[in-house]
Amino acid sequence: MFELGTDGPSVIVAGVDGSESSMRAAAYAAGLARRQNSRLVLVFIQPMNTIGGAATGAAMVQLGQDLATDLERQIREAAERLDAAEGIRWEFVSQPGDAYNGLVEVADRLRADAVVIGASTKAGHRLLGSVGVRLVKSGRWPVTVVP
Template sequence: MTEHQAHRFERGTDGPKVIVVGLDGSESSLRAAAYAAGLARRQRALLAVVYVQPVMTAGAALGAPVGGTTDEIAESLIKEIREAAERVRHIYDNVRWEFHTFRGDPYNGLVEAADALTADAVVVGASEQAGHRLIGSVAVRLVKAGRWPVTVVP
């Protein structure tokens, strides 16, 4: 069995059981999280919110500590998610969700997360960086991987 066959999407089920959404604090990722929460509510699926902590940044290359910084971003994101969930509790009361952090570049981190969490679907925000038109965004790379249904939220 090839790797592609091992990760084939199962047809004929009642819908996704685990939906992974990538969150990095950008506006498009926040819209993706809201969309994924609605999808999880309608499908009665587990919403796995994933923040991928970058391993290497320009600051790290110059010797600046970044581990604490990315941990602070993760803490800030989960606080923001909890506050938002509380504000719309009456709408998303039945949504089961978890917050996960993975380390690495965003694409490989989301792939690792989706595999580890046995995701049935992945939701990401559209890239807001101009350079991704040339080298490809995380969303495009996830779609091309063809391992899960991927929804890209503008």
């Protein structure tokens, strides 16, 4: 819906998972946020394992939390090294779940104006559709897929 008195995006959501393409997407989104004076929200959705028992599930939750902590540390270190990061209002959000549904939930909750995501490198996504393709097809926000 069109809002009077706004110019450009106020919230940009970028999906990150530690892959090279997701880190390029985060850098691209940071540049957009800096130029547009937008808030940048970097989102890591911790993968959930639906196969296995309680011990496997607990181990997956711990692994997801460890990955989130490490990813946030890497992002903070990179932001501190870059002078260009000055003035960018950013935050890191991590939660367990499915990547597509998790990104949709966060983007809806924050009323995101744009979503940026890295291109998938998995061969199976050519047949089944990647998270990026599913976000584009949802038609809810402008979506940029960074190679």
